[in-house]
Amino acid sequence: MTALKQINPPKNKIIALFYVLGGGALLLGITTGLLSFYLGHHLLYGVTREVPWGLLIVTYASFAIISTGLCIVAAIGHLFKAKTLEPLSQRALYMAIIAILAAFLAIGLELENPWRMAIWMVLSPNLTSNIMWMGLFYAVAVVLMIVEFVLGQLAQRKAAAVAAGLASVASVAGLVGLITDILANSNLGEVFGFINAKPYWYGPFLSIYFISNACLMGFSAIVFFTWAAYSMFGWEMDEPLQKALKTAGKFIGLFAALVLFLLSWWIVNALAGKVFGQYDTAKALVAGPYALNFWFFEVVLGILVPLIAAIVYKGREISAMAWAGLSAMIGGFINRYDLIVVPQTIPHYQQFNVVAPAELATKFYPYVPSVSEFLVFLGALGLICFGFVAGEHLFKGHIAKH
Amino acid sequence: MKRYFIFLLAVFLGCLLIHPPTWSQDEEDYPQEPIIFTKPVKAVIFDHKVHVEDNGLSCDSCHDDPFEMEAGSTQEKPDFNMKALYDGQYCGACHDGDTAFASNTQCARCHIGVLGMKRILGIKEEVHH
Amino acid sequence: MFKKFSQWLDSLEDKNEGVENLPSEERRRFLKMGLTITGVFAGGTLLSLVSKVDDVFGSIGGYSERYPYKPHYAMVLRVDRCIDCERCMEACRRTNHVPEYGWRTKILERHIPLGEGEWYREFMPILCNHCNNPPCVRACPTQATYKDSRTGIVRMDYRKCIGCKTCMVACPYDMRYFNEEKRAVDKCDFCWESRLSKGKKLTACAEACPAGVRIFGDLSDPESEVFQMVHSETRVVWVLRPETGARPNVFYTKG
Numbered sequence: 079m080t081a082l083k084q085i086n087p088p089k090n091k092i093i094a095l096f097y098v099l100g101g102g103a104l105l106l107g108i109t110t111g112l113l114s115f116y117l118g119h120h121l122l123y124g125v126t127r128e129v130p131w132g133l134l135i136v137t138y139a140s141f142a143i144i145s146t147g148l149c150i151v152a153a154i155g156h157l158f159k160a161k162t163l164e165p166l167s168q169r170a171l172y173m174a175i176i177a178i179l180a181a182f183l184a185i186g187l188e189l190e191n192p193w194r195m196a197i198w199m200v201l202s203p204n205l206t207s208n209i210m211w212m213g214l215f216y217a218v219a220v221v222l223m224i225v226e227f228v229l230g231q232l233a234q235r236k237a238a239a240v241a242a243g244l245a246s247v248a249s250v251a252g253l254v255g256l257i258t259d260i261l262a263n264s265n266l267g268e269v270f271g272f273i274n275a276k277p278y279w280y281g282p283f284l285s286i287y288f289i290s291n292a293c294l295m296g297f298s299a300i301v302f303f304t305w306a307a308y309s310m311f312g313w314e315m316d317e318p319l320q321k322a323l324k325t326a327g328k329f330i331g332l333f334a335a336l337v338l339f340l341l342s343w344w345i346v347n348a349l350a351g352k353v354f355g356q357y358d359t360a361k362a363l364v365a366g367p368y369a370l371n372f373w374f375f376e377v378v379l380g381i382l383v384p385l386i387a388a389i390v391y392k393g394r395e396i397s398a399m400a401w402a403g404l405s406a407m408i409g410g411f412i413n414r415y416d417l418i419v420v421p422q423t424i425p426h427y428q429q430f431n432v433v434a435p436a437e438l439a440t441k442f443y444p445y446v447p448s449v450s451e452f453l454v455f456l457g458a459l460g461l462i463c464f465g466f467v468a469g470e471h472l473f474k475g476h477i478a479k480h
Numbered sequence: 481m482k483r484y485f486i487f488l489l490a491v492f493l494g495c496l497l498i499h500p501p502t503w504s505q506d507e508e509d510y511p512q513e514p515i516i517f518t519k520p521v522k523a524v525i526f527d528h529k530v531h532v533e534d535n536g537l538s539c540d541s542c543h544d545d546p547f548e549m550e551a552g553s554t555q556e557k558p559d560f561n562m563k564a565l566y567d568g569q570y571c572g573a574c575h576d577g578d579t580a581f582a583s584n585t586q587c588a589r590c591h592i593g594v595l596g597m598k599r600i601l602g603i604k605e606e607v608h609h
Numbered sequence: 610m611f612k613k614f615s616q617w618l619d620s621l622e623d624k625n626e627g628v629e630n631l632p633s634e635e636r637r638r639f640l641k642m643g644l645t646i647t648g649v650f651a652g653g654t655l656l657s658l659v660s661k662v663d664d665v666f667g668s669i670g671g672y673s674e675r676y677p678y679k680p681h682y683a684m685v686l687r688v689d690r691c692i693d694c695e696r697c698m699e700a701c702r703r704t705n706h707v708p709e710y711g712w713r714t715k716i717l718e719r720h721i722p723l724g725e726g727e728w729y730r731e732f733m734p735i736l737c738n739h740c741n742n743p744p745c746v747r748a749c750p751t752q753a754t755y756k757d758s759r760t761g762i763v764r765m766d767y768r769k770c771i772g773c774k775t776c777m778v779a780c781p782y783d784m785r786y787f788n789e790e791k792r793a794v795d796k797c798d799f800c801w802e803s804r805l806s807k808g809k810k811l812t813a814c815a816e817a818c819p820a821g822v823r824i825f826g827d828l829s830d831p832e833s834e835v836f837q838m839v840h841s842e843t844r845v846v847w848v849l850r851p852e853t854g855a856r857p858n859v860f861y862t863k864g
Contacts, residue, residue: 118789120789125774127711127777127783127785127786128783130774130778131778190771190773190774190787190792191771191772191793192771192772194751194768194770194771195771198750198753198769199750199751199771202752202769203750204749204750204751204752207749207750208748209749209750213750269775273744273748274744274853274854275778275780275781275850275853276778426781427735430717430719431720431721431728432717432718432719433720434598434599434717435595435717435718438715438717438783439718521692521694521819522693522695523694587690587691587692588689588691588693588729588731589730591694592693593692593694593732594693594695594716595693595716595732596693
């Protein structure tokens with residue numbers, strides 16, 4: 079039986095801040111989202127005919143990718159019995175659920191008619207649609223993750239004989255959940271990868287890129303949230319947990335390197351190939367209106383900071399790796415933003431020397447997130463913050479009692 | 481006396497600002513702005529400058545036959561259409577393929593359309609989401 | 610199979626042999642003489658009299674031999690005749706009750722360079738291409754947009770639309786918008802609901818055009834004007850963004 083040892087007084091003010099700001103943002107976001115249904119999305123959201131996917135789809139994709147990553151981290155410890163990483167599994171599973179719920183919140187408030195989804199995805203599903211499969215797999219995955227989590231909690235409260243049975247059912251749920259989650263994530267990649275209208279997306283690359291990013295996000299998130307929990311609540315990290323975090327820190331570096339590798343070839347390929355749409359997107363990123371996003375957020379914060387931190391500290395400096403993980407998540411979010419928004423801003427008829435009408439003859443279609451979109455994004459982020467501290471309270475540091 | 485002179489000069493210059501001097505146009509006094517026909521379809525451009533300066537036409541080349549002097553009067557005529565042009569009336573008097581390019585070619589050279597009209601008149605296109 | 614592959618490779622070679630590639634010197638000479646570029650083509654003095662239909666579609670596999678729908682609705686747009694009077698747009702708006710903030714068809718103004726700061730103007734009407742391989746239909750999660758199995762028209766079942774807007778992103782031609790009143794994505798349906806299903810033969814835009822730009826008809830009928838234009842030996846015909854593999858049923862030509 080492991081128990082948490084209090085070595086510092088809990089930072090109650092920060093914890094309260096997470097509850098208040100997180101909960102407040104969540105309520106504000108939901109209110110804004112519901113208001114936008116009532117008044118009409120076209121009035122409150124900044125998306126347009128030409129750029130129909132904006133900040134909220136970015137939020138959805140980002141949090142869904144983080145969720146998949148956390149699900150993978152949890153599975154490595156739980157299912158594949160990698161003892162080193164096992165101390166991270168319980169929290170990773172919990173946060174994976176919270177992250178996917180935040181993603182669902184964002185897309186639920188983004189879809190114009192989410193209620194029709196419940197009816198027509200069942201009565202008239204389109205088997206060739208990635209959106210359909212992604213929705214189905216993520217819905218199944220979240221149910222299975224919750225089942226796994228609940229059974230795991232129950233197992234801790236039962237006698238050994240019953241607990242073993244529950245744990246094995248939880249493992250099955252976990253394994254199937256992991257597979258559906260990865261299928262969901264690859265379908266999310268192919269939602270973009272299948273769109274031949276946007277050559278920057280088109281191809282099988284996006285699903286590879288998304289799953290690689292999911293791994294980076296998963297390890298970054300678990301190191302950050304574990305460290306944040308222990309320093310906020312003033313608990314002592316025991317030896318196995320420290321070892322787990324140090325190993326996870328090395329994985330952050332590994333996957334940052336992988337993402338750097340993928341992103342570099344993507345950009346080089348697009349710049350050199352000069353294919354319509356690919357070239358224009360890459361140019362807008364490296365030397366255009368999105369250069370700051372690209373170089374500072376995507377490359378420096380998203381990749382170089384975690385990569386260099388992992389090399390310098392060899393992943394061993396837990397607090398440094400936690401901040402590096404946060405940096406990777408922020409950079410990763412901007413990476414999703416650029417990935418989703420910029421290819422849409424390349425005009426459809428750009429090859430045709432169009433001079434009018436103005437809205438189709440621009441160099442880039444404009445898109446700026448509206449205040450409402452930003453508030454809904456904050457709401458989803460608030461759900462993660464609130465869910466995180468609530469989880470630490472409810473499940474007492476996600477410590478498995480054996 | 482000197483003050484009075486300066487005052488006069490100022491008034492004179494002020495008048496110049498309001499109304500540009502007409503004598504700079506010589507005897508070739510023609511509208512500087514292009515004329516835009518909106519009937520029977522929107523919109524066709526006619527630029528005096530191109531026809532006078534680049535092609536050396538004089539007023540009486542076209543006025544009063546085939547075009548009356550009064551701007552906009554032609555487009556009120558019921559037979560002002562492409563068929564008439566093909567029959568050698570109006571623009572078709574010259575735009576017959578011999579004197580100038582034929583009326584049934586290069587449509588978008590004169591037909592600037594609604595988009596072209598809005599651009600010249602400075603009407604902002606509304607951008608909708 | 611290898612023969613087909615080599616044909617395909619060949620077709621890639623001269624895929625873009627369109628008017629844009631005429632030497633600008635010659636182009637200008639002809640313009641100065643008061644001839645249209647189309648006239649040059651029709652006269653056959655510059656290019657050989659070979660239809661480019663097979664080139665356009667040859668690059669993405671045999672297309673022009675078979676038309677799976679009956680009637681197989683298609684439109685041919687004679688771009689050099691378009692004068693942007695926008696009567697088509699007005700007729701479309703009126704006929705299909707298109708709201709102020711949306712559009713189903715539009716006219717683009719192109720300035721096609723002739724070199725040395727010179728250009729000529731061309732108006733290019735755009736509308737839904739009613740693709741044979743519509744990217745929007747593949748992407749829709751609920752089959753709210755679908756390819757009508759009889760006519761080939763890409764239509765909407767408004768009540769099924771969840772508003773995910775994937776079809777709007779997937780369309781290479783920007784032909785879809787979200788209709789707030791219908792709470793669904795809306796688009797051109799070749800006037801199926803407003804006209805064709807009620808026995809009329811033409812779309813509102815084709816009927817309204819004073820310049821004969823929009824030729825509408827049944828591509829599966831060899832007697833139809835669209836069939837004959839698309840299959841003419843002397844006519845250059847192209848589609849927009851063929852590289853997407855969408856295989857449009859809206860064709861462009863001149864003259």
